[in-house]
Amino acid sequence: MRKSFALNTEPHVADIAGTELFFQPEVMGDDFLDAYVELRDGQKAKGIDLANLAEADPADVRKTTRALRLFLARQMLAESAELFLRLDVVKDGEALETFDDLDEAEAYAAKHQGARVVDALRLPTRVTVELLEWVVELYGGGGDRPTGSSSASATASRQAGKRGTGVSPSRVSTRTPGR
Incomplete structure (x- = not known):
């Protein structure tokens, strides 16, 4: 096998x-x-x-x-x-310096009153x-x-072309007991 x-x-x-x-x-x-x-x-x-x-x-x-x-x-x-x-040290909306180490960025910001450390890619x-x-x-x-x-692979996607006219099973209303 x-x-x-x-x-x-x-x-x-x-x-x-x-x-x-x-x-x-x-x-x-x-x-x-x-x-x-x-x-x-x-x-x-x-x-x-x-x-x-x-x-x-x-x-x-x-x-x-x-x-x-x-x-x-x-x-x-x-x-x-x-x-x-990437970290930016920012003061009054302007980047003063860029770092990749948080401790270094914080030390630099501490030397510039009003500066703060922000992620360059803020999320x-x-x-x-x-x-x-x-x-x-x-x-x-x-x-x-x-x-x-692999035998666990997903089935192949549908081939491009004209779509069928049948109703999708997910759109068919089915009776559910108790409803």
């Missing part, structure tokens, strides 16, 4: 309001798990309960958010990771969390797997 397995060769793309972030086609299991364990252990070490951020120290929350970005960037292609990790927290969930699904065993010779 012979079984063939396909590997993804094209990067996964996260399109965020027109900005595309490219993720590695495949990530080796141990690399992914090592990065995930680092993220989880870092969060636990800081004692941050993500379900109750109101009581957390804002500096710790910022570092946890940064750790999440670092984890996600480890799964990205280099150019996307660079954009995703709502919910989007960052959705990216995390998507990446865990991609590389952690679920999600979009490549199609090919």
Whole structure:
């Protein structure tokens, strides 16, 4: 008996309001798990309960958010990771300097009264969390797997051409007991 397995060769793309972030086609299991364990252990070490951020120290929350970005960037292609990790020190709406290290950016901002550190690619927290969930699904065993010779592959898409005139089963009204 012979079984063939396909590997993804094209990067996964996260399109965020027109900005595309490219993720590695495949990530080796141990690399992914090592990065995930680092993220989880870092969060636990800081004692941050993500379900109750109101009581957390804002500096710790910022570092946890940064750790999440670092984890996600480890799964990205280099150019996307660079954009995703870039930090700007901003004062009066103008970027003074750009960094990739949070501690360096914060030290620079501290020297310039009124300056603050912001992510170059600013995202709502919910989007960052959705990216995390998507990446865990991609590389952690679920999600979009490549199609090919594997017996678990999805069925082929319909061929292009004239659509049938039959009613889709999803549009047919069926009686359900108790309704």
